[in-house]
Amino acid sequence: MNSVIEIKKSALENNYRFIKSLVGDDVTVCAVVKGNAYGHGVEQVLPALQSYGVNHFAVFSSAEALQCFRYLRDNVKLMIMGFVEHAHLRWIIENEIEFYVYSCEILKSALSIAQLVNTKALVHLDLETGMNRTGLTEKELDKCISLIKKYEEYVEVRGVTTHFAGAESIANYVRVMDQYSRYKERIKYLEKHNIDIGSRHVASSAATIIYPDTRLDMVRVGVLLYGYWPTREIWIQYARSVKNHSNPLQRSIVWKSSVMVVKDVEEGEFVGYGLGYQAPQDMKIMIVPVGYVDGYSRSLSNNGHVLVNGQRADVIGSINMNMVLCNISDHDSVSPGDEVILIGAQNGNEITFNSFAEMNNAMNYEILARLPEHVPRISVL
Numbered sequence: 050m051n052s053v054i055e056i057k058k059s060a061l062e063n064n065y066r067f068i069k070s071l072v073g074d075d076v077t078v079c080a081v082v083k084g085n086a087y088g089h090g091v092e093q094v095l096p097a098l099q100s101y102g103v104n105h106f107a108v109f110s111s112a113e114a115l116q117c118f119r120y121l122r123d124n125v126k127l128m129i130m131g132f133v134e135h136a137h138l139r140w141i142i143e144n145e146i147e148f149y150v151y152s153c154e155i156l157k158s159a160l161s162i163a164q165l166v167n168t169k170a171l172v173h174l175d176l177e178t179g180m181n182r183t184g185l186t187e188k189e190l191d192k193c194i195s196l197i198k199k200y201e202e203y204v205e206v207r208g209v210t211t212h213f214a215g216a217e218s219i220a221n222y223v224r225v226m227d228q229y230s231r232y233k234e235r236i237k238y239l240e241k242h243n244i245d246i247g248s249r250h251v252a253s254s255a256a257t258i259i260y261p262d263t264r265l266d267m268v269r270v271g272v273l274l275y276g277y278w279p280t281r282e283i284w285i286q287y288a289r290s291v292k293n294h295s296n297p298l299q300r301s302i303v304w305k306s307s308v309m310v311v312k313d314v315e316e317g318e319f320v321g322y323g324l325g326y327q328a329p330q331d332m333k334i335m336i337v338p339v340g341y342v343d344g345y346s347r348s349l350s351n352n353g354h355v356l357v358n359g360q361r362a363d364v365i366g367s368i369n370m371n372m373v374l375c376n377i378s379d380h381d382s383v384s385p386g387d388e389v390i391l392i393g394a395q396n397g398n399e400i401t402f403n404s405f406a407e408m409n410n411a412m413n414y415e416i417l418a419r420l421p422e423h424v425p426r427i428s429v430l
């Protein structure tokens with residue numbers, strides 16, 4: 050294997066317990082596992098989280114729901130927060146999968162299929178409150194209310210939701226609070242129309258931390274579960290609120306590879322493709338069989354770092370499709386087969402996703418989600 054991604058289950062457990070301790074027993078923690086569980090792998094993450102007590106999961110699409118379904122224990126809920134393919138609707142309804150109603154069309158299609166199979170579609174009403182992405186406008190909500198009343202044997206409202214347009218930055222404070230007010234007004238409106246609203250949920254990781262009011266009946270937590278703060282701002286706000294400033298989260302991923310070749314390069318020689326790196330003196334380099342095909346971004350060319358034998362080694366030259374070259378001139382001894390850490394800790398040194406993300410000018414979310422499915426994931430304690 051060119052590289053493997055180890056998923057530390059103890060870290061997932063720690064993060065889940067931390068979130069649970071924040072929100073308390075009365076608030077459900079819905080684990081967001083879209084994007085192949087933020088790159089960690091649903092095959093590893095779903096069984097682990099269920100064994101720690103998670104019984105509600107969320108994905109983006111019906112295709113992702115299909116992928117996750119086989120790992121779910123009985124009575125564990127799965128919720129689709131976005132794209133529902135019409136062809137999947139029957140499977141969704143028959144298997145009691147919950148889904149967001151973000152347009153009247155979806156509700157209509159769902160109702161006709163629910164009638165056909167003689168059961169109830171389990172829906173969450175996704176309200177447009179100011180993000181202007183998906184969600185029911187006031188007019189559409191009225192139409193949905195009529196449909197729900199008319200076909201009440203075929204639909205159960207499991208929840209009412211909206212999504213904030215950037216709770217992870219205080220710059221969006223006014224916009225987010227306006228959304229929250231609008232959401233609360235619509236909840237009242239639904240109650241006035243005698244709609245049983247089920248679970249009220251709006252908060253993702255950021256809002257769960259900085260707007261405790263918005264935790265309501267359920268929080269939909271993704272990035273925190275995997276051990277990352279949504280943004281540095283959220284971490285700082287959290288740290289200010291507690292006496293002990295140590296990070297309660299643990300990162301679950303260790304991404305490793307091994308040394309393929311070690312070689313000497315003479316002063317003045319160019320290394321790798323083109324003129325991207327010229328040896329400033331006689332050097333020793335190592336080649337690691339990981340490249341941008343594995344999600345090791347080209348923007349780490351001449352810029353990233355890895356660990357080998359616990360020591361940092363700089364990436365030199367450009368990231369190739371399948372290989373990366375690193376400077377090990379100052380290292381004691383490195384041999385082919387030695388473990389190389391791309392992300393994670395070794396002998397007390399660490400390459401964090403956070404530093405990786407900043408080097409890479411991308412957010413944790415994007416880097417995690419880009420970890421390709423072909424890199425094998427293995428669960429470790």
Ligand SMILES: *Cc1c(COP(=O)(O)O)cnc(C)c1O
Pocket residue numbers: 081083130212252253254255269270271272273279
């Ligand atoms: C991705 C997503 C979440 C989780 O976001 P995190 O910041 O990772 O906690 C919650 N709700 C919706 C609708 C999402 O798309």
